[in-house]
Each structure stands twice: as C-alpha cells, then as structure tokens.
Amino acid sequence: MxxxxxxxxxxxxxxxxxxxxxxxxxxxxxxxxxxxxxxxxxxxxxxxxxxxxxxxxxxxxxxxxxxxxxxxxxxxxxxxxxxxxxxxxxxxxxxxxxxxxxxxxxxxxxxxxxxxxxxxxxxxxxxxxxxxxxxxxxxxxxxxxxxxxxxxxxxxxxxxxxxxxxxxxxxxxxxxxxxxxxAQNIAFNEVGRQAIFADPDFNAGQYYATGRVPSGGLGVARMVAHITYLSEEALSRKFGRKMQGRAAPAQALALFGDMFQVESYLQHQGSTFVRRFDANSYLTITRAMDYYDLAAxxxxxxxxxxxxxxxxxxxxxxxxxxxxxxxxxxxxxxxxxxxxxxxxxxxxxxxxxxxxxxxxxxxxxxxxxxxxxxxxxxxxxxxxxx
Amino acid sequence: MxxxxxxxxxxxxxxxxxxxxxxxxxxxxxxxxxxxxxxxxxxxxxxxxxxxxxxxxxxxxxxxxxxxxxxxxxxxxxxxxxxxxxxxxxxxxxxxxxxxxxxxxxxxxxxxxxxxxxxxxxxxxxxxxxxxxxxxxxxxxxxxxxxxxxxxxxxxxxxxxxxxxxxxxxxxxxxxxxxxxxAQNIAFNEVGRQAIFADPDFNAGQYYATGRVPSGGLGVARMVAHITYLSEEALSRKFGRKMQGRAAPAQALALFGDMFQVESYLQHQGSTFVRRFDANSYLTITRAMDYYDLAAxxxxxxxxxxxxxxxxxxxxxxxxxxxxxxxxxxxxxxxxxxxxxxxxxxxxxxxxxxxxxxxxxxxxxxxxxxxxxxxxxxxxxxxxxx
CATH class of the missing domain: 3.40.50.1820 (Alpha/Beta hydrolase fold, catalytic domain)
Structure with a gap:
C-alpha cells in the first residue's frame, strides 16, 4: 500500500x-x-x-x-x-x-x-x-x-x-x-508506538517517499488500542470463543490463521485503520494524550x-x-x-x-x-x- | 542478536x-x-x-x-x-x-x-x-x-x-x-502474535539459521502481555506519571524516547525477554492457552x-x-x-x-x-x- x-x-x-x-x-x-x-x-x-x-x-x-x-x-x-x-x-x-x-x-x-x-x-x-x-x-x-x-x-x-x-x-x-x-494508558500507547517503530517500513518516519507505509506496526497499534476500547463483557458477548468458520477446537487445531472470530475482527480493525490514518499522526497524537495532565x-x-x-x-x-x-x-x-x-x-x-x-x-x-x-x-x- | x-x-x-x-x-x-x-x-x-x-x-x-x-x-x-x-x-x-x-x-x-x-x-x-x-x-x-x-x-x-x-x-x-x-485474553495474545508476524526478522518462523531473531515483534508481544499482568493500581503506584530523569512535561516535551518511567520499564521487560525466549515457542504456547476450554x-x-x-x-x-x-x-x-x-x-x-x-x-x-x-x-x- x-x-x-x-x-x-x-x-x-x-x-x-x-x-x-x-x-x-x-x-x-x-x-x-x-x-x-x-x-x-x-x-x-x-x-x-x-x-x-x-x-x-x-x-x-x-x-x-x-x-x-x-x-x-x-x-x-x-x-x-x-x-x-x-x-x-x-x-x-x-x-x-x-x-x-x-x-x-x-x-x-x-x-x-x-x-x-x-x-x-x-x-x-x-x-x-x-x-x-x-x-x-x-x-x-x-x-x-x-x-x-x-x-x-x-x-x-x-x-x-x-x-x-x-x-x-x-x-x-x-x-x-x-x-x-x-500509567496504564501511557503503557498501552507505548506498545502501539513500539510496534510502529519496529516496522521496517517506518523508515524513521520518512516513509512518505518510499511508496510504503508501516502498516504492520500501525495495524498492531490499532489492535491493542481497540481491545482497550471494549469491555471484557462486550468482547465475550460479541465473540466469546466462537471459531472463524470452523468446527470445535479439537477438530480444528491449527497454529496460525484467524481461528477465533475475535482475531479476525481485530485484524480487520487493524487493516482498515491503516488505510485512513497516518502512523506519524498516531505517534504525535498519542504523545499529546500521554502528556495531558490538567493538574500539572x-x-x-x-x-x-x-x-x-x-x-x-x-x-x-x-x-x-x-x-x-x-x-x-x-x-x-x-x-x-x-x-x-x-x-x-x-x-x-x-x-x-x-x-x-x-x-x-x-x-x-x-x-x-x-x-x-x-x-x-x-x-x-x-x-x-x- | x-x-x-x-x-x-x-x-x-x-x-x-x-x-x-x-x-x-x-x-x-x-x-x-x-x-x-x-x-x-x-x-x-x-x-x-x-x-x-x-x-x-x-x-x-x-x-x-x-x-x-x-x-x-x-x-x-x-x-x-x-x-x-x-x-x-x-x-x-x-x-x-x-x-x-x-x-x-x-x-x-x-x-x-x-x-x-x-x-x-x-x-x-x-x-x-x-x-x-x-x-x-x-x-x-x-x-x-x-x-x-x-x-x-x-x-x-x-x-x-x-x-x-x-x-x-x-x-x-x-x-x-x-x-x-x-475473548479478551485471546485478543491480547493475538496482538502479540501479529507483532511477531509483522517483524521481518521472523522470516516465516525460520529465523534460526539467519543469525537474527524477531526481537522487535517479540518485545512488543511481551510489553502488551506485561501490562495485562499488572493492575492499574500497581502501575500507578509504581510509576504514576513519573518522567524518566527529566523535569515536568511542559519543560521536557519530546516526541520520542522513554519519557515516562512506565515506558522505560516496559521496554526493559521486552528487551530482556527476547534474550531468553523463543518467538516460535511464544506463538505455540499462546495458541495452546487460547484453545484451552475445559468445558468444551x-x-x-x-x-x-x-x-x-x-x-x-x-x-x-x-x-x-x-x-x-x-x-x-x-x-x-x-x-x-x-x-x-x-x-x-x-x-x-x-x-x-x-x-x-x-x-x-x-x-x-x-x-x-x-x-x-x-x-x-x-x-x-x-x-x-x-
């Protein structure tokens, strides 16, 4: 992309x-x-x-x-x-x-x-x-x-x-x-930022001219953030342990792939997000949130x-x-x-x-x-x- | 490494x-x-x-x-x-x-x-x-x-x-x-796995002969997992909004670097973990946890x-x-x-x-x-x- x-x-x-x-x-x-x-x-x-x-x-x-x-x-x-x-x-x-x-x-x-x-x-x-x-x-x-x-x-x-x-x-x-x-919110933001930094397509933030964006890292950042936006109850109600178009776990054991619906959902959240959002903006805005301290x-x-x-x-x-x-x-x-x-x-x-x-x-x-x-x-x- | x-x-x-x-x-x-x-x-x-x-x-x-x-x-x-x-x-x-x-x-x-x-x-x-x-x-x-x-x-x-x-x-x-x-635990595990997959050094799991390991991705996986191991109270008590060897935020605004102590701590958790743990083992074992369903x-x-x-x-x-x-x-x-x-x-x-x-x-x-x-x-x- x-x-x-x-x-x-x-x-x-x-x-x-x-x-x-x-x-x-x-x-x-x-x-x-x-x-x-x-x-x-x-x-x-x-x-x-x-x-x-x-x-x-x-x-x-x-x-x-x-x-x-x-x-x-x-x-x-x-x-x-x-x-x-x-x-x-x-x-x-x-x-x-x-x-x-x-x-x-x-x-x-x-x-x-x-x-x-x-x-x-x-x-x-x-x-x-x-x-x-x-x-x-x-x-x-x-x-x-x-x-x-x-x-x-x-x-x-x-x-x-x-x-x-x-x-x-x-x-x-x-x-x-x-x-x-x-501290917990700063910590979750930091995980997202580290995921972006770890993506080789991030290219120290100068990816605009490369024709590639750090979509893997930004997608992971979005996934972890998205979990924090939902309650455990909402995730359980929405997905529970439902499998993605397969039979029960014992019949469908496989190491990878979106086995559980919740995984497929999160991956979708990550991949659609990277099409509309800029990784450097994500870094800049999450930092602004972390700095926020009205009392200070x-x-x-x-x-x-x-x-x-x-x-x-x-x-x-x-x-x-x-x-x-x-x-x-x-x-x-x-x-x-x-x-x-x-x-x-x-x-x-x-x-x-x-x-x-x-x-x-x-x-x-x-x-x-x-x-x-x-x-x-x-x-x-x-x-x-x- | x-x-x-x-x-x-x-x-x-x-x-x-x-x-x-x-x-x-x-x-x-x-x-x-x-x-x-x-x-x-x-x-x-x-x-x-x-x-x-x-x-x-x-x-x-x-x-x-x-x-x-x-x-x-x-x-x-x-x-x-x-x-x-x-x-x-x-x-x-x-x-x-x-x-x-x-x-x-x-x-x-x-x-x-x-x-x-x-x-x-x-x-x-x-x-x-x-x-x-x-x-x-x-x-x-x-x-x-x-x-x-x-x-x-x-x-x-x-x-x-x-x-x-x-x-x-x-x-x-x-x-x-x-x-x-x-579902929430599966979701957090999936974020960690996606971070590993997104690391180019993962090399589809065959990194053993390359002399490189997917340390960025595994580190991110460890960081997100580590947040879930601690309570919000524990993180606040341990770190709060304390900065890493700097003055108050207004005097120390900077986009990157481990500004907050909680970030430095998590990065340390991530980097020490990758020295003792194998990424493919992490994938295999998190999957086993996700599959676990005694009732089923x-x-x-x-x-x-x-x-x-x-x-x-x-x-x-x-x-x-x-x-x-x-x-x-x-x-x-x-x-x-x-x-x-x-x-x-x-x-x-x-x-x-x-x-x-x-x-x-x-x-x-x-x-x-x-x-x-x-x-x-x-x-x-x-x-x-x-």
Whole structure:
C-alpha cells in the first residue's frame, strides 16, 4: 500500500499564515485547520457547538466519511432532531492539530516544496490542539461557543477549552475522559508506538517517499488500542470463543490463521485503520494524550484550572469503561465542585466499555439532550419552559 | 542478536523415544522433557509436588536461572521452610511442551540433523503439555503426585491434570487461572502474535539459521502481555506519571524516547525477554492457552471434568487480577462443588494484579501452607494434629 489516502482528497480548511506558538516553545510557521460545519449560525452567533474528536476521529462527525464511505461517526448524537441538534445549533468539528485529515500534521511539508515533517513534527499538547481550534472559532467570528462536547481525547480538549478560554465556553460536556492520562494508558500507547517503530517500513518516519507505509506496526497499534476500547463483557458477548468458520477446537487445531472470530475482527480493525490514518499522526497524537495532565498545568490542583468559571459542566462516564474509568470522571466532578462550578455528573450503566460514547446508548442521548436543552434556555437560545 | 541463548546451554532432561500422540492427531516422533527437582523423594514415593509453570516461566522454579542469573522464579513459594517445603516434599518442575528451555518445541530439529520445526511445530494443547509431564512422572516411578500446583497457564495444567489423571493427583492448587481462555485474553495474545508476524526478522518462523531473531515483534508481544499482568493500581503506584530523569512535561516535551518511567520499564521487560525466549515457542504456547476450554472437552460442562474425583482442591484468585478475574475462579469452584469435590476457594485481597501469584503475598503463602499442611496429614505424610 502506498501513502495514506487522506493526502489525495481536499478538505475544507482555514489557513492561518501567522502560524501557532506551541507549548514546547517551537512555533509552527503556518497553520491549516480542516473542519466541517452543520446547521446554521444564528445572527447573534450564539448557537455554535464545537465537537472535539478522539484519537482516531476526524472532522466528519455528521456526514459520510469521504475516504471510508462509512456513515457519520457520531450519528447517535449529532444531526437533525438529535441531542446535538443541527436544526438548532451550528455544529463545528475540526481535525485536531497533528492529525492527518487536512489539519497541519506530520504528513505536511515543513515548508512549501520541502519534505514532510515526519517525526520532526514538534511535540504537541492537548492545549495546543485547543489553541488551533480557538483560531478557527475566532476566524468564524464566534465570540462564545454555546457548548464544547467530546469523548475520550475529545473530552480532554473540552476540559482544556473550559480551563484555557473559560469566557468562550457556555457549556462543557467531557465524556468518558480524565484530567490526566494514567500509567496504564501511557503503557498501552507505548506498545502501539513500539510496534510502529519496529516496522521496517517506518523508515524513521520518512516513509512518505518510499511508496510504503508501516502498516504492520500501525495495524498492531490499532489492535491493542481497540481491545482497550471494549469491555471484557462486550468482547465475550460479541465473540466469546466462537471459531472463524470452523468446527470445535479439537477438530480444528491449527497454529496460525484467524481461528477465533475475535482475531479476525481485530485484524480487520487493524487493516482498515491503516488505510485512513497516518502512523506519524498516531505517534504525535498519542504523545499529546500521554502528556495531558490538567493538574500539572495548574500547580497540582485540577480545581484551580476552573477557578471562577461560569461554564456549566456535564461530566459523563460509563460503568464498564476501564480505559477512562468512572473514578477519573468523578475526580473531575469533585474538582469542579471544589471550584464552586455548576456541574452535573452522570455515570451511565453500560457493558460496552469505553466505546459506549460512540454507540447507541439511549441514556447518553437523553442526558445530552436534557443538559443541552436546559443550557439553551439559560443561554436564551430557547424559550424557557416557565 | 543471534538466536535464543537457551540453545547454548544443556538442561537436565528425560528422553522418550516413543514420542507423544497429540490432540491435533499428529504424533511427535520423539519427546524430550527438561526438568528440575528439589528435595528428596521419600521411600513410598508419596511426597512429590509437581509445579506447573506459566506462559513464560520454566523449570528453574527453585534456583538461580542459568541464563538470566536471576533468582528462583517462585522464591516466595518453593524452598526450605516455604509453603511448598523442599525439606518435606520432592518438588518437580518441567519445561512445558512447546517451550524453549530444553523440552521439545519449535526450536528443535524436526529429525536428527534436520532443520528446526519453526512454525511447522504441531499445534499443541494444555492437555498435551500435561501428557508430556505424565511421561516424566511415570519415568520417575511416581504413581501418585501429592500435589500439583501452578498459577496462570500453570493453573490450567493443574486443572487438566486433575481432569485427565484424577487418580494421580491427591491435591490440586489452581491459582489465578480459568477453565477457558476469554475473548479478551485471546485478543491480547493475538496482538502479540501479529507483532511477531509483522517483524521481518521472523522470516516465516525460520529465523534460526539467519543469525537474527524477531526481537522487535517479540518485545512488543511481551510489553502488551506485561501490562495485562499488572493492575492499574500497581502501575500507578509504581510509576504514576513519573518522567524518566527529566523535569515536568511542559519543560521536557519530546516526541520520542522513554519519557515516562512506565515506558522505560516496559521496554526493559521486552528487551530482556527476547534474550531468553523463543518467538516460535511464544506463538505455540499462546495458541495452546487460547484453545484451552475445559468445558468444551467435557460436553460443555466443567463439572463433568471432575466427576467422581477424590482430589482435594484449593482454588485461589486475586481481587485485582483482571486477566483471570475472580469470577473465573469462582466458576471453577462452583463446578467442583457441583461434582461434589472437596474444594476450598479463596480470593486474596491484593492490588498487584495477575502477577500477585509470583510476588510477596503473605496471604498466598499462608493459604498454600495451610492447605498443603492439611492435605499432608490426610495423605499420611505428617502426623495429624489430633
């Protein structure tokens, strides 16, 4: 397979010629932010909702994906009549900084006509991602976002938005996330990175000109990550010990091949992923997640990140999520309470694991619709029930 | 690095020229079982304890390892005055079938003077491992083992011993194990296998003559497995978000390198492992674990595996073990109860995860010493307290 298909399509984007100053001290000389919008911005520019995507997501939150042909990635949440209702709200979703769907990242040329950044792309942080989004929001002439909503790494961005630009966030919904990346999560990310490094096609990150990509390593990285997105219950229910088109184990003993359905499923996840994602972006973005530590940015106390905040928060976790377990969401809610913030905390019962935030969870839809509806009244977007 | 160092040392072993008939239908033409013993077999040959090792363990349970120079792997449990007391018991530990420390496995020549088996080594099962051990026990002239003890994959062997040769097992102690491998465990094993396959030095399993081994892939396999051996709590306590000899993240942003201590630790685990373990053995043994399904071997009912058993069982789990969670040990205990077996079930409180069975857990030592002491009285090995 040659290089990531994403480089072949053009994405709607905004270009910021003044670049972006990064937490690491380096300055990106030019910044492109690729994004999509859905619905209409009202005259007061007060109905904008920013959706922040997760590690392997992108800006195509509410439409068919131009590369994969798959449906909108948050179809349960974003669209006409859905909790993030595109008939009421102006929905914005941008590819994150460091990504590979049009926003500036390691696939891009370091300078016009030069070779791609590759692994020389500067290390970035979740806050850098948010700063890039802030430029887009300013560019769109929006002074205050009605809401910022996201799950997993998207939830980290939601927290960072509320901490860094509090006056610009009326409501914030961090879902299935944490205020820092745990040792276990860093460890799983590191396995993925080592798998990429071990692939000879990685070629020290300069594979773009070779006609080959480190698909083996990136596929393994995706496989291990995918296991962490599911609960043990979900895997057991979905696959159990079912064999792949064969009889019982005793009759079908063979050393290799996708004997168990769960193996075939994971291999499929790995091989489809490498067609739409860039390995250097994977390295850059997982690193940003690992660095994320909101408390460390605020003298060791998460609550200081939210001192004096007027943002309304709805913190949501899922009971079977072991990647970002409920206790980490509860810690966020506790810090918000300590900061005297307006906060709701909901743990949704689900056996689907971390992925639940992307799946058909009626309770998630109900909580989101209820919270955003209430906030819309307070923001004067909807007539009050009273 | 050239081939696995294990091939350079000689191991104490027994050779069975009649080979071994395997579950897959193939017959190994010759079988070597490498083993170690500790303590003295009594005149009645009634004091033998067989220790079954886990995936990456070996026969050097009670002495310094000849390759790594590290201490005995079950130092907390096996030795003079310890729960498996080598002053009372004759302790036997054999390298498993398919292993790489002297017992017949993929590293061995298919026939005298021929090339190594590599990936052509027949697929084996946990029951095949037990059959190989049975040949050794017969060879040592032991009609009945006083006890069979093992954790993780060792516990699978314990269950299989009790199910297959019930008259030969007076007491059985399956620790931190299950009666089948779950979908999640199969999935983690598959990630490791795919990492090995993706390594170009794997060379379709015939790397022995190339002077290179798939150390990158095997290292990644070890890293992902190692995460599953630890609890989130243990990783957090041990490493948290501590950086590797650097200042706070904001001052030390860098894309690569072992930034976090947990990364450095995992990389070390991976790189030391490849020096002592063979990739084809890893493939063969993980496959055997995946196939393991005691219920499937007995018409879908674990309790039938133990019908009429007179063996005394002590089933032990650890509260923070998420690889072989307590519910799976409880299912074993329930099946044994259904079979009217003599069974104790103990869940030990620990925050160390699956690895707890190898670590200093005073409760594990107490439970083991108490259970084996009681059984020794019943077996007539020790004077009764009464």
């Amino acid at each position: 040659d290089q990531n298909d994403s480089s072949r399509i053009s994405h709607q984007s905004a270009v910021f010629a003044d670049g972006l100053a990064l937490d690491c001290g380096q300055i990106l000389p030019s910044l492109t932010v690729a994004y999509r919008t859905y619905g209409q911005l009202n005259a007061a520019k007060s109905n904008a909702v920013l959706i922040c995507h997760a590690l392997t997501g992108d800006q195509y939150v509410g439409e068919t994906h131009p590369l994969t042909g798959r449906g909108p990635w948050w179809d349960m949440v974003v669209g006409p009549g859905k909790p993030v209702d595109t008939e009421k709200y102006f929905v914005i979703c941008a590819n994150v900084l460091g990504g590979c769907m049009g926003t500036t990242g390691p696939m891009d040329a370091r300078a016009p006509g030069a070779a791609p950044w590759g692994t020389d792309f500067p290390p970035i942080t979740i806050r850098d991602m948010v700063r890039a989004q802030k430029k887009l929001i300013d560019h769109l002439g929006i002074a205050r976002l009605f809401a910022v909503v996201g799950g997993s790494m998207g939830g980290m961005q939601v927290l960072e938005w509320a901490a860094t630009f509090p006056q610009m966030v009326f409501a914030a919904v961090p879902i299935a996330t944490a205020a820092y990346h745990s 940015e605020h003298n060791g106390d998460i609550s200081r990140a939210f001192a004096g905040t007027r943002t309304r928060f709805c913190v949501i976790s899922f009971s079977s999520d072991w990647l970002f377990p409920t206790r980490e969401s509860r810690a966020i809610a506790r810090a918000l309470n300590k900061a005297a913030a307006n906060v709701s905390f909901v743990e949704i019962e689900s056996d689907k694991g971390h992925d639940a935030f992307l799946l058909d969870e009626p309770d998630l839809r109900r909580v989101l619709a209820g919270f955003l509806g209430g906030c819309a009244q307070h923001a004067g977007l909807e007539p009050s029930d009273a | 050239d081939q696995n160092d294990s091939s350079r040392i000689s191991h104490q072993s027994a050779v069975f020229a009649d080979g071994l008939a395997l579950d897959c239908g193939q017959i190994l033409p010759s079988l070597t079982v490498a083993y170690r013993t500790y303590g003295q077999l009594n005149a009645a040959k009634s004091n033998a304890v067989l220790i079954c090792h886990a995936l990456t363990g070996d026969q050097y349970v009670g002495e310094t390892h000849p390759l790594t120079g590290r201490g005995p792997w079950w130092d907390m449990v096996v030795g003079p005055g310890k729960p498996v007391d080598t002053e009372k018991y004759f302790v036997i530990c054999a390298n498993v079938l398919g292993g790489c420390m002297g017992t017949t496995g993929p590293m061995d020549a298919r026939a005298p003077g021929a090339a190594p088996w590599g990936t052509d080594f027949p697929p084996i099962t946990i029951r095949d491992m037990v059959r190989a051990q049975k040949k050794l026990i017969d060879h040592l002239g032991i009609a009945r083992l006083f006890a069979v003890v093992g954790g993780s994959m060792g516990g699978m062997q314990v269950l299989e011993w009790a199910a297959t040769f019930p008259q030969m097992v007076f007491a059985a102690v399956p620790i931190a194990t299950a009666a089948y491998h779950s 071997e007995h018409n879908g009912d674990i309790s039938r595996a133990f019908a009429g058993t007179r063996t005394r069982f002590c089933v032990i789990s650890f509260s923070s073990d998420w690889l072989f969670p307590t519910r799976e040990s409880r299912a074993i205990a329930r099946a044994l109860n259904k079979a009217a077996a003599n069974v104790s079930f103990v869940e030990i409180e620990s925050d160390k995860g699956h690895d707890a069975f190898l670590l200093d857990e005073p409760d594990l030592r107490r439970v083991l010493a108490g259970f084996l002491g009681g059984c020794a009285q019943h077996a007539g090995l020790e004077p009764s307290d009464a």
